[in-house]
Amino acid sequence: MTSAASTVIPSRLRPAWIVAAGAVLVAAVALGLALGPVAIDPWRSLVEIVGHLPFVHVHSGLSPQQAGIVWELRLPRVVLGVLVGSMLALSGAAYQGVFRNPLADPYLLGAAAGAGLGVTLVITSGYVSNGGFLDPAPLAAFAGALSAAFLAYAIGAIGGRLRTPATLLLAGVAVMSFLTALQTYVQQRHADTIRTVYDWILGRLTTASWSDVVLVLPYFVVTSVVLVTHGRMLDALGVGDEEAASLGVPVRRVRLTVVAAASLATAAAVSVSGLIGFVGIIVPHTIRLVAGSSYRVILPLSLVFGGAFLALADLAARTTLSPAEIPIGVVTAVVGAPFFVVVLRTTKGTVG
Amino acid sequence: MTAAISCREISVVVEKHTLLEDVSVDVATNEWLCVLGPNGAGKTTLLRAITGALRTATGEIALMGRPIASMHSRERARLVAVVPQVPVIPPGMEVLDYVLLGRTPYHGLLSSIDGHDVEIARDALHELELDRFTTRRVDSLSGGERQRVIVARALAQEAPILLLDEPTSSLDIGHQQDVLELVDRLRRARDLTVVSTMHDLTLAAQYSDRLMLLRDGRVVCEGDEVEVMTAENLERYYGARVAVIDGPYGRAIVPYRPTREEHRDE
DSSP, rough: OOGGGGGGOOOOOOOHHHHHHHHHHHHHHHHHHHSSOOOOHHHHHHHHHHHHHHTTOEEEEOOHHHHHHHIIIIIEEEEEHHHHHHHHHHHHHHHHHHHOTTTTTTTTTTHHHHHHHHHHHHHHOOOOOOTTOOOOHHOOOOHHHHHHHHHHHHHTTTTTTOOOHHHHHHHHHOOOOHHHHHHHHHHHHHHGGGGHHHHHHHGGGGGGOOOHHHHHHHHHHHHHHHHHTTTTHHHHHHHHHHHHHHHOOEEEEEEEEHHHHHHHHHHHHHHOOOOOHHHHHHHHHHHHHOOOSSSHHHHHHHHHHHHHHHHHHHHHHTTTTTTTTOHHHHHHHHHHHHHHHHHHHHHHHTTT | OOOOOOEEEEEEEEEEEEEEEEEEEEEEETTTEEEEETSSSSHHHHHHHTTSSSSEEEEEETTTEEGGSSSHHHHHTTEEEEEOOOOOOOOOOOBBHHHHGGGGGGGGGSOOOOOOHHHHHHHHHHHTTTGGGTTTGGGGGGGGHHHHHHOOOOOHOHHHHHEEESSTTTHHHHHHHHHHHHHHHHHHHHHHHEEEOOOHHHHHHHHHHHHEEEEEEEEEEESSSSHHHOHHHHHHHHHEEEEEEEEEEEEEEEEEEOOOHHHHHO
């Protein structure tokens, strides 16, 4: 006799979810391309892009002017939004897993503020981005983000056994305030660059160009591969450091690798787009609620849905008060802050 | 024959406190050793040293004849499985996924859980009569059910050595017997070597092959129940007033209260 249990399968990424995520992403991209001061048919915009692929010969029927808007203005912005959203959501999910804390987020941990300080120092030093692989902005951002994440973790660990999920968060807020203060100080001391820094801080997908995309792409590829392959390790870390070690998880190495990769992703995102908060909390949490708590599912889905989410947030940012633009960080905060309160209420006392 | 576990004069020092000092013990394959001792005697420390969670300051621990210091964490996890006293249950995790965590030492970063792992996890669940809980959330189970799920995870690890830290401490007397019977059955069926810590002396004597009494990080007494569980030892090392009663079911320990005269003397 076959028992009911033999038909049960373990948590994994179900094909339906991959299809759904892909569809949402394509829809978000199509909307991002189609909507704006000049309305363009979404389907034709997609066809126009597909037509640019090698060996594909299709004609979108768009005028050269429309094609130019899609290809030179909107597409780089949409692609950059997708990459930044993916990296922020993925690093949020990774921080949550590695710190066993559902409230961890690149923004709230102070990692984004650390990256912000790094970039501000680069801008105020008078350096002009060259868009190359060794651009100093992402590297400075990485150093800042990594230091901030470890600092928040170290301060949060001082409480020892008394610490709760909120302790790490409080430590993160302290680190964030401190780094933001430093950043503001540096910014004020350099009146000549204040406008550049300020524009960048509020989120700067506005000036997105293909060179920004080229700048973040290598970081995106490396950090996504590293983080998505660590899903099972993060699931095992859920039972605590000591038990995870008894299950054969090299705890220190996993923690170091994941924090470094998540901080690198945060830094890359921040260095091209400024400080955009809450993506790292909204996206992984929604996925956790609908698709389950395994990081083997949360990480890859955060990658895709994070991209779609930020593409849509950017769409809201530039169409709501058109022709004026709302900074994208304002849009994500308006959605994210109330969402955060809900997460805070539902996670109370469920983690140690 | 090589002992399954061999501790040679090990000491463990944490933040300048010596938690274990000069402990030597061999556990034979398929033997059940029960580690006794008052709170803070170093029982859990000994288990943690065997799993490699705590580093030994001096001495050497070998599993299946190989020193643990030279093993990778995954190799070690294929030899020793642990049932911790207070396990951390990840919120929202389902029973099957939790038991599959036991397969962690068999996979690197790039390989993933496959049908073979799932089969092993299901066998473990079936062996512990947990089939119907497969899709339940671990954090929604009762204490006794949860304990069995944790044992199932340890079984899925397919390690020849099983360490149990106070496996009965949070259970009522019926469930205590169930868990210990279960461990004994698994030990025989799978040729496991078992080391457990216990507070209940009577049960410890009934289920284990050998007892070891720790006090202040040192081994003070070792042997069978007749040698270890004497009224003098329990008075001396636990500060307990007990009567030792030998009956048809083995040696029972019965605590008693001081008489009025003794109260007056104090």
